[in-house]
Amino acid sequence: MEVQYLADLGYLVAAALFIFSLKYLGSPRTAPRGNQLGSLGMLLAVVITLVRMNSAEGGVLGWPLICVGLGVGSIVGVVMAKRVQMTSMPELVALFNGFGGAASALVAMSELVKANAESLEAMGPLGRDVFLVAASASSIIGWVTLTGSVVAMLKLNGTLRGTVSFTGINLTKVGILALTILLSYVLFGSPGSVWALLGLVIAACVLGVLFVVPIGGADMPVVISFLNSLSGVAAATTGFVVGNNALIIGGSLVGAAGLILTTIMCKAMNRKFIDVMLKVYGEPAQTGSDEKRTVRGYEAEEAALAFDGARSVIIVPGYGMAVSQAQHVVRELGEELQRRGTDVKYAIHPVAGRMPGHMNVLLAEANVPYEQLYELDDVNAYFSECDVALVVGANDTINPAAKTDPDGPLGGMPILDVERARTVIIVKRSLSPGYAGVDNDLFYRPATMMLFGDGKAKIAELLAQVKDL
Amino acid sequence: MVLTATVLIGMVTILVLSVFLGFELITKVPPTLHTPLMSGANAISGITIVGALMAANAELQGGSGITAAILGCLALILATINCVGGFMVTGRMLEMFKPKKGA
Numbered sequence: 221m222e223v224q225y226l227a228d229l230g231y232l233v234a235a236a237l238f239i240f241s242l243k244y245l246g247s248p249r250t251a252p253r254g255n256q257l258g259s260l261g262m263l264l265a266v267v268i269t270l271v272r273m274n275s276a277e278g279g280v281l282g283w284p285l286i287c288v289g290l291g292v293g294s295i296v297g298v299v300m301a302k303r304v305q306m307t308s309m310p311e312l313v314a315l316f317n318g319f320g321g322a323a324s325a326l327v328a329m330s331e332l333v334k335a336n337a338e339s340l341e342a343m344g345p346l347g348r349d350v351f352l353v354a355a356s357a358s359s360i361i362g363w364v365t366l367t368g369s370v371v372a373m374l375k376l377n378g379t380l381r382g383t384v385s386f387t388g389i390n391l392t393k394v395g396i397l398a399l400t401i402l403l404s405y406v407l408f409g410s411p412g413s414v415w416a417l418l419g420l421v422i423a424a425c426v427l428g429v430l431f432v433v434p435i436g437g438a439d440m441p442v443v444i445s446f447l448n449s450l451s452g453v454a455a456a457t458t459g460f461v462v463g464n465n466a467l468i469i470g471g472s473l474v475g476a477a478g479l480i481l482t483t484i485m486c487k488a489m490n491r492k493f494i495d496v497m498l499k500v501y502g503e504p505a506q507t508g509s510d511e512k513r514t515v516r517g518y519e520a521e522e523a524a525l526a527f528d529g530a531r532s533v534i535i536v537p538g539y540g541m542a543v544s545q546a547q548h549v550v551r552e553l554g555e556e557l558q559r560r561g562t563d564v565k566y567a568i569h570p571v572a573g574r575m576p577g578h579m580n581v582l583l584a585e586a587n588v589p590y591e592q593l594y595e596l597d598d599v600n601a602y603f604s605e606c607d608v609a610l611v612v613g614a615n616d617t618i619n620p621a622a623k624t625d626p627d628g629p630l631g632g633m634p635i636l637d638v639e640r641a642r643t644v645i646i647v648k649r650s651l652s653p654g655y656a657g658v659d660n661d662l663f664y665r666p667a668t669m670m671l672f673g674d675g676k677a678k679i680a681e682l683l684a685q686v687k688d689l
Numbered sequence: 690m691v692l693t694a695t696v697l698i699g700m701v702t703i704l705v706l707s708v709f710l711g712f713e714l715i716t717k718v719p720p721t722l723h724t725p726l727m728s729g730a731n732a733i734s735g736i737t738i739v740g741a742l743m744a745a746n747a748e749l750q751g752g753s754g755i756t757a758a759i760l761g762c763l764a765l766i767l768a769t770i771n772c773v774g775g776f777m778v779t780g781r782m783l784e785m786f787k788p789k790k791g792a
Contacts, residue, residue: 231739238733239710245726246718252783255729259776262735269742282746285762289745293769300770301777309782313728316775319767324737326764330744334757347692448727448734455737456704462740463692468700469707470736476711477730481723570720577723584721584785595720 223275230268231466237261238470242477248590265466266290306585307542310444310575311376317447318369324454324471325362328355328461329421335411352411354460356404359417360424362454367428369447375432376440376574385434390498396427435496437539438616440574441485442496449478481576488570488596490622490633515651518669520678524685526643526669530607532563534599536636537579538572540613540648544675547586550612553683554588560686565606566592567599567636569617600637609641613648613675619660630658644668647678725782732775738768 237257244254273280280286304312332355340348374380400423406416435443452474459467486493527533535554541547554564566588572579583593594602603609611618618638622630638644639662646668653659662668671678718726744761747754 234736238736239714241733242711242714242726242730245722245729246714248719248722248786251722251725251786252780255725255776255779255783258729258733259772262732262738262772262776265736265739266742269739273742273746280746281748282758282761285745285747285758286742286765289741289762289765290769293766294773296766297770297772297774298777301774301781304778306782306785309724309728309778312774312778313724313731316728316731316771316778317734320731320734320737320771323735323741323764323768323771326760326767327737327740327744330757330760330764333760334744334747334754342691344691344693346694346697347690350692350697445727448731451731451734455734456707458737458740459704460700462743463690463700464739465700465703466739467736468704470733472704472707473711473714474730474734476708477715477726480712480715481727484723568720575724576727577720577725580721581724581782581785584782590721590786593721 223272227268227272228465231265231464234261234265234268234466235469237264238473242473306581307545308377309581310440310573310578311373313575314369314373314376314444314447317444317451318366318373320451321362321365321369321447321454323362324451324458325359325366325421325424327458328358328362329417331355331461332359332407332411332417340411349408350460352408353404354457356407356420358454358457358461359420360400360404360427361450361457363421363424364428364431365447365450365454367425368432368443368450369428371429371432372440372443372447375437380433383434383436389430389434393427393430396423396430399423400427431497437574438571439489439491439496441571441576441578442482442489442491442493444575445478445481445485446493447478449475449482452476452478485571485576488634490631515663515670517672518645520671520681520685523645523669523671524682524689526608526645527557527560527562527682527686528689530557530562532565532602532606533557533608533610534565534567534594534602534606534638534641536567536569536609536611536614536618536638537583538569538612538614538617539574539578540675542573542578542582543613544677546612546675546679547582547588549676549679549683551583551586551588553610553679553686554592556683556686560689564592565594565599565602567594567596567609569596569614569636572614572617596634596636603637603640606641607643609638609644611638611644611646611648612679615648615653615660616658618662619658620662621658621660624661625658628658638662639665642667645671645682647671647673647675647682649674721786725779725786728775728782729779732772732779735768735772735775738765738772741765741768
């Protein structure tokens with residue numbers, strides 16, 4: 221019995237380490253230590269669990285399975301973490317979210333399968349109710365997290381293009397959600413029902429797919445943050461299934477953290493969370509006149525002249541920079557400009573890219589000094605004194621329509637005031653509108669030079685030209 | 690073990706307080722760190738590994754125990770990937786944020 225109490229105290233220490241971990245992850249200086257404390261807490265929790273199981277009557281029963289699980293998981297985890305490219309980070313984080321959710325759901329399922337009349341009896345009436353409700357909830361949330369994350373990952377790596385939607389998709393989602401609750405109720409009445417459990421799993425998996433499939437690429441920061449939150453909620457719910465406080469604390473910390481990030485991302489896009497989840501944006505509406513506006517594509521040679529004698533340049537990266545892996549050559553261009561006496565700033569919009577902080581990770585990979593990165597609120601004052609704003613693969617985050625058309629899809633979204641710069645150079649693959657489907661006035665302004673083509677190639681051309689100036 | 694109302698209320702209290710703590714801890718994080726934060730938080734949600742260890746702790750003999758144990762083992766694999774991979778990749782990212790010498 222005493223081992224049980226010691227173990228509980230040990231779990232408390234692990235939980236405290238998680239709290240410190242999250243706290244330290246909030247500041248650049250302490251973040252690496254935060255990560256170490258988190259992994260230390262996790263190691264402690266695993267060791268405690270093994271010791272406690274070993275001290276139980278008969279010792280650890282399942283060494284083979286446990287060794288297989290820990291071994292295979294560690295190898296796969298290490299390989300995935302080592303091999304991933306920084307540009308693919310959103311996919312990996314999405315997938316890990318899904319794994320966390322699925323693991324929680326599998327634990328709940330395993331406990332449900334193991335449960336029999338005798339073991340349920342032993343929990344007492346309240347214990348039985350809590351166990352069954354938590355196990356169903358954990359199964360639903362966990363499987364939704366897994367399939368939702370997998371769809372998000374496939375969208376992020378380009379396997380799934382565009383959005384899929386159909387009339388009545390929201391009604392279908394509500395219907396399936398109701399079905400999962402109904403099946404939970406059946407399980408509550410007869411916990412041994414295999415078909416109810418399988419039905420629950422399948423329904424939850426379908427729900428996860430339907431939930432992410434209609435959501436477009438630019439809303440991915442919101443979706444990933446939310447899935448992150450769900451994986452925490454699943455862990456916390458599983459804590460009630462197995463009666464473990466470490467799971468409850470760790471899970472709800474992550475659930476809350478993910479929710480905060482979700483809110484931050486929604487604010488940065490001026491979207492309501494409920495709209496991202498349920499509103500089907502679909503094809504961009506053809507608004508306004510049909511008049512064809514023409515735009516002239518410039519050559520790197522012409523554009524490079526704008527940098528001649530420029531005192532201040534602001535670089536605005538977007539998802540296009542990630543796609544073309546242009547971060548290194550962008551940094552080289554920035555350095556070359558600095559060598560020529562130009563002040564170089566990077567303007568980071570909170571939802572640039574496909575996950576929170578996506579651009580920061582890429583620029584850090586390319587060794588861009590932290591001090592050169594400016595947030596939305598801080599950098600906007602500088603655009604009016606800036607000679608050249610160089611936009612690399614960003615669109616919606618710089619679209620003046622957010623101000624000029626307050627009722628449009630972008631209306632009210634905080635944007636980077638690129639338009640105020642003396643010259644705007646936009647590197648972009650085509651004239652196609654951004655995710656929001658709104659044409660960008662900026663492209664047609666006389667002070668704007670459009671450089672059409674692959675981000676990396678075009679920036680490299682610019683760099684070569686700037687060196688020749 | 691019988692679950693009493695007192696114990697349950699204790700668990701719910703822990704849950705609610707942790708949620709508040711989570712909100713407090715995260716609100717002030719600078720955007721630069723959003724990706725590593727999310728990835729680190731995700732690794733922490735791998736704490737479900739504790740539940741997975743318990744679920745996988747069964748002998749491979751007899752009745753429904755096998756299914757439960759195999760489900761537990763699968764859970765353990767996924768949870769371990771989540772923890773090990775999550776903390777490692779977060780470390781890799783944070784390494785890049787460190788000021789570099791001579792870069």
